Amino acid sequence: MLNKDELRDLFFIQHQLTDDLLTDSGLRTFASVLNKNLDTDVYIYDRFRDDIIYADQKIKKNKEFMLYIRERKLIRKDTAFKCCRVEIFEYQYQWQGKEYKELQLDLGKKDKVGILA
Secondary structure, X not given: OOOHHHHHXXXXXXXXXXXHHOOHHHHHHHHHHXXXXXXXXXXXXXXXXXXXXXXXXXXXXXXXXHHHHHHOEEEEXXXXXXXXXEEEEEEEEEEOOEEEEEEEXXXXXXXXXXXXO
């Protein structure tokens, strides 16, 4: 689990990137910055289309990842960090008998970034 300083860093990384970056190529840049700074897998999920917009290469190669997205069951959702009207949430899911934690934050009104923690 990320500590408070790492969560703060995550927020400021997100805050530094503008809405102009959130185009198709910008999503790759955004995810790359998160991946580099947090050293973890990143995916971007459109909750309205119920589909993955972007996933790191490592995630794309893992055939079970899409099963995980479709079959996971939400156990718990808590606020992990809040600053400047932006909340980062910790989600706890269960899938195939194991528990998984993700950090999620909104990218505007329709997109969400998921970070496997």
